Amino acid sequence: MGQINNLEKLPPQRNKIETLKILRQLSFSANALGELKGDAKTIPNQTILINAVVLQEAKESSEIENIITTQDQLYKALTTSGKQAVQVKEVINYRKAIFTGFKIIKEQGFLRVSDIETIQKTIVENNAGVRTMAGTVLKNERTGEIVYTPPQEKSEILDLLVNFLEYFNINRMDLHPLINLAVLHYQFESIHPFYDGNGRTGRILNILYLILNNFLDIPILYLSSYINQNKSDYYRLLNKVNKTGEWEEYILYILKGIEETSLKTIDKINNIKALLEVSISTARKKASKIYRKELIELIFEQPYSKIDFVVKRLNVERKAASRYLKKLEEIGLLKSEKIGREVVYINEELIDILKN
Numbered sequence: 001m002g003q004i005n006n007l008e009k010l011p012p013q014r015n016k017i018e019t020l021k022i023l024r025q026l027s028f029s030a031n032a033l034g035e036l037k038g039d040a041k042t043i044p045n046q047t048i049l050i051n052a053v054v055l056q057e058a059k060e061s062s063e064i065e066n067i068i069t070t071q072d073q074l075y076k077a078l079t080t081s082g083k084q085a086v087q088v089k090e091v092i093n094y095r096k097a098i099f100t101g102f103k104i105i106k107e108q109g110f111l112r113v114s115d116i117e118t119i120q121k122t123i124v125e126n127n128a129g130v131r132t133m134a135g136t137v138l139k140n141e142r143t144g145e146i147v148y149t150p151p152q153e154k155s156e157i158l159d160l161l162v163n164f165l166e167y168f169n170i171n172r173m174d175l176h177p178l179i180n181l182a183v184l185h186y187q188f189e190s191i192h193p194f195y196d197g198n199g200r201t202g203r204i205l206n207i208l209y210l211i212l213n214n215f216l217d218i219p220i221l222y223l224s225s226y227i228n229q230n231k232s233d234y235y236r237l238l239n240k241v242n243k244t245g246e247w248e249e250y251i252l253y254i255l256k257g258i259e260e261t262s263l264k265t266i267d268k269i270n271n272i273k274a275l276l277e278v279s280i281s282t283a284r285k286k287a288s289k290i291y292r293k294e295l296i297e298l299i300f301e302q303p304y305s306k307i308d309f310v311v312k313r314l315n316v317e318r319k320a321a322s323r324y325l326k327k328l329e330e331i332g333l334l335k336s337e338k339i340g341r342e343v344v345y346i347n348e349e350l351i352d353i354l355k356n
């Protein structure tokens with residue numbers, strides 16, 4: 001089965017993970033992330049942001065695994081009933097797994113092995129849990145060559161996971177948390193505790209780690225889009241740490257990803273905020289009779305809206321809800337589309353922002 005690479009327990013040697021280059025990059029990453037945290041708070045309704053970013057992250061992270069969907073398919077699936085394509089379902093599951101993890105971290109303030117299993121189970125929709133059978137290896141997708149063999153014995157996997165959690169839950173090395181995040185991500189992927197879904201579970205753990213360490217209040221940093229765009233480096237650098245024990249390039253990669261995606265998300269937040277303000281003022285002017293702040297917020301929380309949503313949110317009759325949505329379409333804020341037997345109202349300008 002190829003050579004067994006002995007995975008070392010945490011922590012790594014300090015001088016390997018706290019180099020001058022890393023410390024320089026660290027301040028850029030931490031600043032960008034700090035700005036993102038502050039900026040996120042300026043959106044009056046946090047659900048708008050969480051919904052938008054989490055779905056995007058679910059889409060991107062699944063794409064790393066070649067699960068390709070479109071934004072439109074996803075929103076349709078969230079809004080309408082009926083059967084969904086397998087790929088759409090996987091992304092929707094990933095989204096659910098982020099929310100599940102977020103809830104655990106918020107309520108409990110730490111993770112257990114069983115919590116990681118819960119997150120992974122939500123993604124892959126099976127109960128296999130931590131690997132019990134040998135045979136899992138990591139291959140180069142192109143050549144089929146085995147690049148890394150993770151631990152095979154369940155007892156060893158569990159032992160390594162407990163060690164992983166000791167450093168996830170408490171900053172034992174007193175390292176900067178963003179360096180720790182990179183180390184933890186490598187370690188989790190190298191333990192590779194499951195038959196499938198390790199990449200996606202590990203990327204959710206990254207977001208949860210940021211929340212646990214108060215770098216973010218809500219799950220809105222989508223590193224997966226960066227990893228997607230720099231995918232071969234991602235694999236190459238995880239592999240480099242396996243092979244050589246040299247951490248610098250890999251940690252720099254993750255830190256740059258944090259900086260880059262923070263800045264992109266800040267842009268996105270500002271665009272959403274501007275559109276929200278314009279939409280509110282348009283509705284106030286051109287639809288003053290039906291204008292309500294919650295109605296406009298709703299079409300931002302649910303870029304694909306429907307009568308039911310309005311009924312629930314505003315506590316009005318179906319007839320009124322239908323009238324509201326039609327009015328918003330009339331003044332150009334929404335566009336209706338028939339999907340199966342349902343009519344959905346799409347906030348197209350918002351979708352455009354989210355797509356970019």
Ligand SMILES: Nc1ncnc2c1ncn2[C@@H]1O[C@H](COP(=O)(O)OP(=O)(O)OP(=O)(O)O)[C@@H](O)[C@H]1O
Nearest residue numbers: 064065138148189190195196197198199200238239
């Ligand atoms: N050499 C390596 N060492 C450690 N981890 C690796 C290595 N190569 C790849 N990985 C990790 O393994 C993940 C793939 O594992 P798996 O198929 O279980 O996860 P997934 O979530 O289904 O896939 P994906 O990450 O592609 O979406 C990669 O995303 C990466 O994080």
Ligand SMILES: [Mg+2]
Nearest residue numbers: 065196197198
């Ligand atoms: Mg997989």
